[in-house]
Amino acid sequence: MRKWSKKAKRCKRKSERQAELGHDKAAEKLKKAGEKFERKGEKKQKRSKEMKQKKEKKKSHAEEMRRERMQNNNRNMQNGSGSGQGGKRGGR
Numbered sequence: 001m002r003k004w005s006k007k008a009k010r011c012k013r014k015s016e017r018q019a020e021l022g023h024d025k026a027a028e029k030l031k032k033a034g035e036k037f038e039r040k041g042e043k044k045q046k047r048s049k050e051m052k053q054k055k056e057k058k059k060s061h062a063e064e065m066r067r068e069r070m071q072n073n074n075r076n077m078q079n080g081s082g083s084g085q086g087g088k089r090g091g092r
Helices: 005-019 022-077 085-089
Strands: none
Touching: 005 022
């Protein structure tokens, strides 16, 4: 649940006061503001969830690439191709 800003709280209080006095428009406005606030909160939650998934995917991909690089490096060390030390002894 999102936190209400000071401005939003002030507007909410004003609308509540007017709604108590019997202004239909104010009551409707208050209801609409509440709905908008909830929607915005849901949107933010959804977005943060998506970002978390994206970050996790990126992390796993980076890990996979690192592992692959290590394997290639080890192979190069044995057969002498590339910049590994194995090249000096010849990979015939």
